[in-house]
Amino acid sequence: MLPIDPIAAVTHADPYPYYRDLARQHPFHRHDALGLWVAASAQAVEEVLNHPDCRVRPPAQPVPPALAGNVAGELFGRLVRMNDGVNHASLKTILLRQMAGIDLGAARTRARTLAAGLPRVDSDDGHEANRWMFTLPVLTVADLLGLPLERDGDGHVSTRVAGFVTTFAAAMSPLATPADVEAGVAAARWxxxxxxxxxxxxxxxxxxHAMLAVAGEADIDPAVLTANAIGLMIQACEATAGLVGNTLVRLGREGGPEVGRDGGHEGRLEVERDAGLGNLDALVADVARTDPPVQNTRRFLAADATLCGVPVKAGDAVLVLLAAASHDPDAVSHATRHATPAGKPWTFGTGRHGCPGDALAQVLAACTVERLLQRGVQPARLLGTLRYRPSMNARIPQFE
Ligand code: HEM
Known part of the structure; x- marks a missing residue:
């Protein structure tokens, strides 16, 4: 059965035939029941994301009402992801430059080192996968930021920061309960x-350290900078978890690279590991295009405008279907299938707010999958209990 609407599509077992039809037959349309405009074709998605009057927040509501007036709202309101105009542009320039300077090989080594400090705590493959998806990418970003990660006497890395980041990310969701918001406030404070x-x-x-140095020269409030350091961990959290999970699902269905198991002969293991990881990188890149973790984003009109030839009003909201753009059968002019004209997976967005962490995210996801396979997690065994976490925009498997 097809999804009933583009929000239900996010967590549907196979939404892609539905997305293909939408992209072809209703590239830009009004969905009355949802009260939203919907951009579905690659061309419409690109036009909306590049339109100067399409903003990331409703102009009258920079912070969601549930978070307004508390420390979680303060953090939310400072994030580059949630701002437009000058507040956005200067920070984005800094972030783009710093993210582009990350040595991805070194990031991979850091993720592997941290993974060695995460013991397997559960014999259940599903629980172990759920835990690692939400932990290793965030810890690696904290480590790349230069923040100190505690270790216990046995050398095990504390996962506390990842727990707080996951809790804050959950509080930002429109599906958050009052208890989620309360926990999010405590997480934001910590x-x-x-x-x-x-x-x-x-x-x-x-x-x-580098971000603070540049911000000083650009006269940016250090509190805004530290908020955006937290923002990097937040951005790395759910979306990367989804990419890890969707890659495990693909591996479970189709099989995939042989990655050496822990405990083998070290010399041979390294060779197998690197050959397997090359394949995993390609697999993760394919999953980002064809079973993307971020399926949609939203924009809000700051002024009356015309989008895709249709007049829209100030205050209107647009649901931008990145996953439908990725499956648009008519996006033939694009050099790379399932990708933006610049060749990036649609799941990372495009335009002013496009993700600056796309390359890092794919390395972190590949490392996390690799380490789970090495710890003996068998993707085929995860499929029996596959469902998706409730979400209006992110496709994140939850393995029971
Ligand atoms: C698979 C993982 C990821 C996916 C699918 C993803 C996707 C996205 C998308 C779609 C946006 C733009 C949202 C919009 O335009 O409405 C975005 C923004 C952003 N992402 Fe990512 N992201 C991922 C991982 C990361 C990582 C690992 C980092 C950094 C460590 C990161 C940092 C950011 C930042 C800072 C923004 C805000 C950019 C802006 O608003 O100008 N992301 N991401």
């Missing part, structure tokens, strides 16, 4: 304090 305390002493070869 994250703000922790990053604030460690900002000055952050490792001098880390991203945060």
């Amino acid at each position: 994250l703000t304090q922790w990053v604030g305390e460690h900002a000055a002493g952050a490792s001098s070869d880390g991203l945060l």
